[in-house]
Amino acid sequence: MDYPIREFAVGGGLLIAVVAILHVVVSHFAVGGGLALAVLETAAVRRGDRPMRDLVKRSSTILLLLSTVFGAISGVGIWFTIGVVHPAATSSLIHTFVWAWATEWAFFFLEVVTALAWVATWEKVSPKTHLLLIRLYAFAAFLSLVVIQGILGFMLTPGRFPSTASFFDGFLNPTYLPGVLFRTGVCLALAAAWMAFAALREEDRAARARLSRVLGGVGTLGLAVAAAGWFVWERALPEPVQRLFLGEKPLLAALATGRTHTFRILLVAALLALLVTALPRLQSWPVALLALVACSGVLAGYERVREGVRKPWVIAEQMFSNGVLVTEIDALNEKGILSKAVWATKEAGGREVPTGEAVFRAECSSCHTRDGYLGIRQIASAMDADFAATFLTALRDDGARWKARAAGQDVKPDYPFMPPFVGTDAELEALAGWLASQNAPRTAEVSRAR
């Protein structure tokens, strides 16, 4: 937050979400593709199954182009994006987990080399060597997932890390294994969904049906594993987080709906996979496309729920999404947010930003845009300065609750999905004034009516 600040019209959160979802769909396909292709090529070689071998070969170029090009660049893309949107959090994660990332990178390196070699050696090397290449690829790709999940899980459920600051406490956190399970399942399902298109290009009808059936089976298996993974994952979430979207009156209705929708999508994907397994001759472009969209939807839905339950944290129980640390709430209330967010008054383009707006940029703009996603102008449209000040005071009072919660007490903040307001009275007034001014025309009407 003491970094230069850039607001994005679509909102930083949404920007990350778009990049991340594109990346995860492709990277999960790259992992699942490795596993599935290794098994299928082995079977093809053992049984001398030509159509199966052709299916694997047809799937190989797309695997290469997606995983080494799009997967790699979009992976770097997430990195760039979170660095720009949440610099403080990225820095903190890097300091804790750089060796884990470096390890993941080592596996990614092997993944890229073996992918290139595997695709380049069709019809050149012996089947044995070719199998070695795809197995190494599958191994490397899967391990990169096993490593990265440690960090992803940590951001949501840091486990004992906040008190021990030990790497392994953070890495082997409560949602680590459930996350690996879920992701592995989705990987398989996505791989089957992608490869279904390659299977449809088989000319021989009987062989086409057989391949589609095999892929339907892989998809079914993957989705079953994913469903089991999700089930365990939810139970590994801490009680207050579960309350956000489980139970009779979820605190975040939108999130609960998102979760329900994701389940429905998972059901559709599973039904399609079962259908193709049972009646493989029904497999066709539209069905395959629908299945692919549905499998991607399951993953996207999961990522949204994961991001959603993490609100307002960027690193759970430690750092809020605006970069404020739980440990600095009191100090910032005393010295003022702008004592830390020194760049908030300087906007891209060179305009000097007035205090109230600067406080918004420092504390709120990581989630709220001006007019787009969670647009503040819309949200604050019914607020005059007094109302806004009351709201912000309540939001500031939440600070004590968050601290108590982080210390392990069962306290519920009034605004469970927003960080507390931190800052001096003067800053609070200034922000309240600015919020009210966002709605100048209407306020004018209201005061005239009075």
Add this chain to the structure above:
Amino acid sequence: MPGETPLPALDPMPIPGPPWLFHALWLVTFAVHVVGVNVVLGSAILGTFASLDRDRAFGRPIARLFAEVSTWAIALTITFGIAPLLFLQVLHGRLFYSATVILAPAWLGLLLVLMAAYYLTYAAKYRLRAGKEAALPLALSALLFLAVAAIQVAVHLLSVQPGRWEAALASPWAAFSDRAFLPRLFHFVLAGVTLAGILLSWLAVRRAPAAEDRATAAARATWGVKIALLATLLQLVVGLWLTISVPRDVLLGLMRGGAATMAPFTLGIAAGFGLLVFLARVRDPIADRSSLRRALELFGLAMLLMLVTRHQLRDVYIDVAKAGAAPATAAQWGVFAIFLVSFVGCAALCVVALRRSATDRPGPGGATA
């Protein structure tokens, strides 16, 4: 204090190893990355020229060779760009993030540009394989790769000069109008062209060509040498330009470093001159393979030394800006060991994979995959 740029606070979280270790890993992985960058930039540029050559029989195979090499090189370049990016963030996170926030549109745009350049290279490769012409995709990819390099140079220069942040935030062009920007970019580009030229020659004559291929191989190698020679000559001028474009304090700081900084710098320049001599000596590349080989080695040496200088120059820049930091460390040796074992293991497996891919050729009648 008026006039001073407020730096973000140092991350209170300790770094998980001693700084020297991160510096070392950063330099090593970055060196691999830069070899890749050179190959990619140089291949894209020379590939474009080759595909525009009026003598198609001469130009197309060269363009194709570059496109084939490039798709591999891009993958490895990107992969080896990730590691130094990690270590850089450990050591200079607050400078790096600030610069990327300030230049966010360009920095995030870089990804799209890179992806487009990559797919264009694949498109060129498949077109050339099919015997079609590919000047347009190659030229476009060259332009896009240049843009990527330009953005990287701008972010780097901005990150080490916090004093320029405010101006760059007000107008991003301020970041690109740094006096050192153009010479630094050209320095990179010329290195790429040089390497691509030498590599092309080396590949053409590495093994004594069969009698019927002699003329082609010689023509190709001579073309490569000529380009490399020209680029290296220009490089000496650009090197000088870059030296005088670096802020005075920074240059003085580099000189005050004594042998530690001046030795790599002067030796690097000497290696550059040596490269020039060997390239100029090549008359008949097939007969004089050893000069070509020396040239390749001297290029490698000059590049490594210049990377050390670049690394030291960054520290001087940061010192001059008083933006250095001594972060707390809490080494995670166990996790580091896991990384080291994984890395060595993966590298070994890569070697096995590549060697088997290159040597396993079943004889007639033997089954292939």
